[in-house]
Amino acid sequence: MEDLLARMRELQDELEDEIADKRAAFQYKLENGRIVWEEEARRRHRALRVRWLRFLAYTRPMVLITAPFIYALIVPFVLLDLFVLVYQAACFPVYGIPKVPRRDFIRMDRHHLAYLNGVQKLNCIYCGYCNGVIAWVREVASRTEAYWCPIKHAARVAGAHARYAEFSEFGDGEGFEAGLARSRRKVQEKDGPDEADGG
Structure with missing residues (x-):
């Protein structure tokens, strides 16, 4: 069970790494808990709003x-x-x-x-x-x-x-x-x- 729990924690870390990669792909980052968008991403998002x-x-x-x-x-x-x-x-x-x-x-x-x-x-x-x-x-x-x-x-x-x-x-x-x-x-x-x- 200890091995399985350790593996679960490793998978959680891998998931966090994947989320960090997605942040870069979608042009935003977290700074002191705040979301900071690149201007191009913000412009594209506004155009998509219904x-x-x-x-x-x-x-x-x-x-x-x-x-x-x-x-x-x-x-x-x-x-x-x-x-x-x-x-x-x-x-x-x-x-x-x-x-x-x-x-x-x-x-x-x-x-x-x-x-x-x-x-x-x-x-x-x-x-x-x-x-x-x-x-x-x-x-x-x-x-x-x-x-x-x-x-x-x-x-x-x-x-x-x-x-x-x-x-x-x-x-x-x-x-x-x-x-x-x-x-x-x-x-x-x-x-x-x-x-x-x-x-």
Whole structure:
């Protein structure tokens, strides 16, 4: 399992290198967390933008009718964000678990794309926030699970988090206490692989 996890980290590094190559190809770079476009790319993007009235005119009516259902979810997402923020602030210091920085998961930068109109930019901000909250909450939850109950389930779990592979086997009563202590030590490491990977 250690070899597989190491390989997963290597693949993540390769993916980051590939993303860096794409930045150069699409004529932008990141400077101190800010996106800086080359002027030629910015000009091309503006020419590609579909104005929002035309965009809405070509949108299927059922898509417009369902939009309020999508955007209504902002309420539970904001509440989840706030509750987990308070939970982490109150509990993680007590458990000795490093806090998960929200900024590493919640990215709202696609509104800087000049080829998107205002409606598309709003959609991208919404999706960036909601998916970022889910990813951040998942990391908080995975650290919590690794601290309190690092035991695999009897049946396969779809989309398990990265820590799950290191959990104790289901039914391994003799190895439970040692596995729990090992998992707690690992999740409490401030500069462990999870911290370096951003999650």
